[in-house]
Structure formats: structure tokens, C-alpha cells
Amino acid sequence: MSERKGSRYALLGLSAVVLVGALGYFFANPDQSVASQALDKAKTEHKLQSLAELDGKAPSHRELDVQTWKTAEGSKVLFVEARQLPMFDLQLTFAAGSSQDDSTPGLALLTNAMLNEGVAGKDVGAIAQGFEGLGAEFGNGAYRDMAIVSLRSLSDADKRTPALNLFAEVVGKPAFPADSLDRIKNQLLASFEFQKQNPGKLASIELFKHLYGDHPYAHASDGNAQSISSITIDQLKAFHNKAYTAGNAVIAIVGDLSRAEAEAIAAQVSAALPKGPAVTKTLQPGEPKAGQTHIEFPSKQTHLLLSQLGIDRADPDYAALALGNSILGGGGFGTRLMTEVREKRGLTYGVYSSFTPMQARGPFLINLQTRAELSEGTLKLVQDILADYLKNGPTQKELDDAKRELAGSFPLSTASNAAIVGQLGAMGFYDLPLDYLETFMQKSQDLTTEQVKDAMNKHLSADKMVVVTAGPTVPQKPLPPPTDKPSEQPLGVPEH
Known part of the structure; x- marks a missing residue:
């Protein structure tokens, strides 16, 4: 039961953990308080050579004759x-x-x-x-x-x-x-x-x-x-x-x-191989009923999972959702969720969001863990962040940063034969066009803030989330107030 290491399923989905799959690299926005300032300064002063050569253009990558x-x-x-x-x-x-x-x-x-x-x-x-x-x-x-x-x-x-x-x-x-x-x-x-x-x-x-x-x-x-x-x-x-x-x-x-x-x-x-036809494709699921379920578990922290059905792999909104999710919580520091939940309040070591498109509609998921006595307040905070993002959409700067990150990481999708063979397998499995990688990149770079906002609202609703929590039932405490300075030590450490 072996599986070759490395990122081989970049087309299978955006996910906070490796599952198989999907332009599966994470779009990590620069830290607004550090990296973006440094980048802006570099633009106006002495440019780094690599940035100077880019000058707003996407880096070169391997041309694939599929x-x-x-x-x-x-x-x-x-x-x-x-x-x-x-x-x-x-x-x-x-x-x-x-x-x-x-x-x-x-x-x-x-x-x-x-x-x-x-x-x-x-x-x-x-x-x-x-x-x-x-x-x-x-x-x-x-x-x-x-x-x-x-x-x-x-x-x-x-x-x-x-x-x-x-x-x-x-x-x-x-x-x-x-x-x-x-x-x-x-x-x-x-x-x-x-x-x-x-x-x-x-x-x-x-x-x-x-x-x-x-x-x-x-x-x-x-x-x-x-x-x-x-x-x-x-x-x-x-x-x-x-x-x-x-x-x-x-x-x-x-x-x-x-x-x-x-x-x-x-x-x-x-x-x-055995002779035979393709199996019947997986049917689309029905809409789940929104609600919250709690699993009682003796621990110091509570796991929080918030989800609803997302899209299938053929959905034309995939590029807009991928870019929109990268701003919400699809990467590391600098995303909306990481900034508000970890950096400003120190409530978690990490909080991530992901779309995982599959043959039928895959899940959209937000996941994190926090101290049990702060779990209810943290859940409400995450729900409010999602609702605000859907209401107002990304800023132009957030979108520009996300596009720049995508342009910088895109060459990795064809950087090795192993990466390419995984791309080809996904393209064939999901019946994607042979120029899929090129068109995905172009669509992403052409997106506007309104298009990203519209796509996110088309497929997500803040009041339709299925929520599952796992942890102890304990008296709750109020959340610490937000601060512009990142916490030196987030409250609690990851369990399991």
C-alpha cells in the first residue's frame, strides 16, 4: 500500500491537507503586515532581480505538447x-x-x-x-x-x-x-x-x-x-x-x-487489463440540511469543521472559486481567516478553507482547532468572517496579491515529469481540455473582484453550513480582543 511522495494531483482540488487533489497547490497570500510592505518597497526602490524580470508578467513554464x-x-x-x-x-x-x-x-x-x-x-x-x-x-x-x-x-x-x-x-x-x-x-x-x-x-x-x-x-x-x-x-x-x-x-x-x-x-x-467498459459516473448529491453536531471528547481543545457542498470538477467557476478561496483561507499567513483568528487573536495555530472538486460536488470546508473554553466564540468569529467576505468580496489588493502568488507558483505544476503525469491523469479522468492549464491560468489572471465575489456567493451561503465540533463541554470564556500586532504565542497547541 504505497504512494509516491510529492505533489502529484495538482488538478484534483484545493485542500488544506493533501487528499488527492487539484490544482492542489495552496495559494498563500503574503503577510499583509510584512511581505506586502516589503514587496511594495522593493517595487519603488531597488527591485530584486527576479521581481524586476517578472514586472507583472507570469513566469515562464514548460510548454506541454499533449x-x-x-x-x-x-x-x-x-x-x-x-x-x-x-x-x-x-x-x-x-x-x-x-x-x-x-x-x-x-x-x-x-x-x-x-x-x-x-x-x-x-x-x-x-x-x-x-x-x-x-x-x-x-x-x-x-x-x-x-x-x-x-x-x-x-x-x-x-x-x-x-x-x-x-x-x-x-x-x-x-x-x-x-x-x-x-x-x-x-x-x-x-x-x-x-x-x-x-x-x-x-x-x-x-x-x-x-x-x-x-x-x-x-x-x-x-x-x-x-x-x-x-x-x-x-x-x-x-x-x-x-x-x-x-x-x-x-x-x-x-x-x-x-x-x-x-x-x-x-x-x-x-x-x-480486464476487458470491460467504464463504470457509471457518480451521481450528484442532494443538498444537506444545515445544522450543528457535537462529539463529546475528553481533550483540551475542540476541533471545528464547517462545510457545505461546493462544486464538481467540470464547473466553469472553478478558477474564480480557487482564487477567492486563496484569499479567504486557502493558504498560510495573510488570508482573511488566518489574519483574524490567529494573528489578531491567537486563537489557533492554523485555520484553513478549501474547495475539493470531484466527479460529483465535493466539499467546501473550513477547519481549525482551538481551546475548548473559547470554541463557541471562535466558531461565531469564523462564521462572521465568512459572511463578511461573501457580502463584500475581496479587496483589489488581496486579488492582486493572490494573482501574483498564483503566477509565481504556477510553474511548479509542470516542473517535473511526476507533476506532469499527475496533471495528465486528472485531465483525462475529468475530461478536461488539453489546454486546461493554460486556460486556467489566463482565466485566473483576468478575474475581477466582482467576478470572484459573484462566484463565491453563487456557490456558498453563510447560513447553510454543516458544522461538526469535537471536544469537551466546558464553560465558555469571551474571546480576547483583536490587536494589530500578531500574538507571540497562539493559545493552545495542535492536538493529534
């Missing part, structure tokens, strides 16, 4: 030739996430985790040694919308061919050995016991239940103790035959390969 086709079995392929390094990255993206679990939560995750545990004649150790001996790296992971399987290998034919042969066998014909299933089940069951001591995790599970009701997104991707214990090898095989089919796969390839070599790789991998 080529696409379909295999004979129906897999969608996206390919970018990149000759800089003698290696290539391959990623398969399947609509095989937990939204396909049906009545068995955790089935998708367990199937994905078992892929590299054994094939005919090779156990998990032999598979690992096989990839390692070729200088290749295997990765996998499962989320709500999707499951991914990836390979990084040298592009020389003497290394590439055996690595691909092993990869195709692992993905296409896993053996699902019983001893590995028992081991991974025990690991998951142990993690469920640990979750009972984690108020943040408990709050998150409860939040998704209230947010999604009977929708497939409602349950956690890792399932629960009851469902995981009951999963059989036959169920894993059936799920693999349904969801890991060629017709349900997006194949992304980036690296030191010709078009003909990329076509051969895609054809080999596609042919190795």
Missing part, C-alpha cells in the same frame, strides 16, 4: 514527450475509488492495496525486489473518486521492458493472496482503533455523513471495522474485474519516449 489517443481496448491515453532525463513516468487512473464501494465500504481501497501483494509465481517480496532491481518504482493509492497505479522507470529498453512486463502483470492479474489480505486487514483494523482517539478524524467522518447522507461520498474511503472484516478474496476479484478494466482507465505517460514507444506502452498495459 498528445492523446485511445487504445484498441478503449483506454484513453495522454502523452507528453520529455527528453531531458532518461526515464519515464506512467500512471493509470481508474474510476475505482470508494464511491464505487456500493454496500461494502473499504472495498476499493483494499483492492488497490492488494494489487502488488502477489501474482502467479511471485509474492510481495519478489515483486518489490523485481522493481527495485530494475531501478523502477511502483506506486498506488485509492481515494473517493479514483484509484491510481503508477510506474517510474528508466527509458532504456533493457530496463523499460521488464519493468513494464512486471507492472502489467501486477495491475492486470493480481493474485490477492490470503496471507496478505489478513495482514492488510489487521493494519486497517488497528488504524480504526487509533481513530477512536483522534477527535479530528471522528469529526471528519461525522461531517461527511451529514454532508452526503446516503450518497457514495458519505463513507470514509478506508471503510470501517465491520465492513473490512467481512471482505473476501472473491469480492476483491470481482471489484478488480469491474473497475480495473481497460475501458475504465486513463493512461498518462511522460518521459524520454517517442510517440511510437508511448503507443506500444499504452497498448501493452491496456491489453493486460
Whole structure:
């Protein structure tokens, strides 16, 4: 159950924690009291060389010549030739996430985790040694919308061919050995016991239940103790035959390969998969009922989660919402939430907001933790900040700073082959146009304050939030008054 490290799912969503996904870099506004002043001063005095060269223009980035086709079995392929390094990255993206679990939560995750545990004649150790001996790296992971399987290998034919042969066998014909299933089940069951001591995790599970009701997104991707214990090898095989089919796969390839070599790789991998069509897309959820739920938990701090349904990945307002969220709370210091809740009052170490667009409408979420005796006042403060932001929108300076941050961080989305292959996988999975990265950047830079305000109000409402808190019930104290000087020590430290 491995997953390659690094930011690989920049197109999957804006999130305060890494989930899979989405122009997923955080737009961190400069600290208004320090960084913005320094930047303004630099503009009028001796410019830093990098800023002078920018002069309001977006930095250069890699131009991507994205080529696409379909295999004979129906897999969608996206390919970018990149000759800089003698290696290539391959990623398969399947609509095989937990939204396909049906009545068995955790089935998708367990199937994905078992892929590299054994094939005919090779156990998990032999598979690992096989990839390692070729200088290749295997990765996998499962989320709500999707499951991914990836390979990084040298592009020389003497290394590439055996690595691909092993990869195709692992993905296409896993053996699902019983001893590995028992081991991974025990690991998951142990993690469920640990979750009972984690108020943040408990709050998150409860939040998704209230947010999604009977929708497939409602349950956690890792399932629960009851469902995981009951999963059989036959169920894993059936799920693999349904969801890991060629017709349900997006194949992304980036690296030191010709078009003909990329076509051969895609054809080999596609042919190795079970034959079958794409699975049915996840339906849109119904609107949740606003309200507040509290989980009693013995701790010094209270976790606060505020959420409502956001957008799906195809929504045309995505660029405006991404930029608007970066000003509200999508980055670090300098956002509205961080400035008012941490810097002026010292109520938390961090407060973040995020949109996580998925195949169906994903959540908009604000999350933080604060001292239990200040939790009610802090919750009211956060709700007031959101309401004010929706009413008045961003200032021109906030928008300009956010655009500058986006322009500066945008080249990272194509800075490595691993980053590009993740972008291609998401573009293929969500049926985005091949010029998506370029158009997203241009749309973001052209936005006005009114357009951002209108988009935020179109999709969010301050009085429709689903709120879940986890912590002790204690007498409440008034919040400390705001100050223009940041607190030296925020009250409380993060728990769990």
C-alpha cells in the first residue's frame, strides 16, 4: 500500500491537507503586515532581480505538447514527450475509488492495496525486489473518486521492458493472496482503533455523513471495522474485474519516449487489463440540511469543521472559486481567516478553507482547532468572517496579491515529469481540455473582484453550513480582543 511522495494531483482540488487533489497547490497570500510592505518597497526602490524580470508578467513554464489517443481496448491515453532525463513516468487512473464501494465500504481501497501483494509465481517480496532491481518504482493509492497505479522507470529498453512486463502483470492479474489480505486487514483494523482517539478524524467522518447522507461520498474511503472484516478474496476479484478494466482507465505517460514507444506502452498495459467498459459516473448529491453536531471528547481543545457542498470538477467557476478561496483561507499567513483568528487573536495555530472538486460536488470546508473554553466564540468569529467576505468580496489588493502568488507558483505544476503525469491523469479522468492549464491560468489572471465575489456567493451561503465540533463541554470564556500586532504565542497547541 504505497504512494509516491510529492505533489502529484495538482488538478484534483484545493485542500488544506493533501487528499488527492487539484490544482492542489495552496495559494498563500503574503503577510499583509510584512511581505506586502516589503514587496511594495522593493517595487519603488531597488527591485530584486527576479521581481524586476517578472514586472507583472507570469513566469515562464514548460510548454506541454499533449498528445492523446485511445487504445484498441478503449483506454484513453495522454502523452507528453520529455527528453531531458532518461526515464519515464506512467500512471493509470481508474474510476475505482470508494464511491464505487456500493454496500461494502473499504472495498476499493483494499483492492488497490492488494494489487502488488502477489501474482502467479511471485509474492510481495519478489515483486518489490523485481522493481527495485530494475531501478523502477511502483506506486498506488485509492481515494473517493479514483484509484491510481503508477510506474517510474528508466527509458532504456533493457530496463523499460521488464519493468513494464512486471507492472502489467501486477495491475492486470493480481493474485490477492490470503496471507496478505489478513495482514492488510489487521493494519486497517488497528488504524480504526487509533481513530477512536483522534477527535479530528471522528469529526471528519461525522461531517461527511451529514454532508452526503446516503450518497457514495458519505463513507470514509478506508471503510470501517465491520465492513473490512467481512471482505473476501472473491469480492476483491470481482471489484478488480469491474473497475480495473481497460475501458475504465486513463493512461498518462511522460518521459524520454517517442510517440511510437508511448503507443506500444499504452497498448501493452491496456491489453493486460480486464476487458470491460467504464463504470457509471457518480451521481450528484442532494443538498444537506444545515445544522450543528457535537462529539463529546475528553481533550483540551475542540476541533471545528464547517462545510457545505461546493462544486464538481467540470464547473466553469472553478478558477474564480480557487482564487477567492486563496484569499479567504486557502493558504498560510495573510488570508482573511488566518489574519483574524490567529494573528489578531491567537486563537489557533492554523485555520484553513478549501474547495475539493470531484466527479460529483465535493466539499467546501473550513477547519481549525482551538481551546475548548473559547470554541463557541471562535466558531461565531469564523462564521462572521465568512459572511463578511461573501457580502463584500475581496479587496483589489488581496486579488492582486493572490494573482501574483498564483503566477509565481504556477510553474511548479509542470516542473517535473511526476507533476506532469499527475496533471495528465486528472485531465483525462475529468475530461478536461488539453489546454486546461493554460486556460486556467489566463482565466485566473483576468478575474475581477466582482467576478470572484459573484462566484463565491453563487456557490456558498453563510447560513447553510454543516458544522461538526469535537471536544469537551466546558464553560465558555469571551474571546480576547483583536490587536494589530500578531500574538507571540497562539493559545493552545495542535492536538493529534
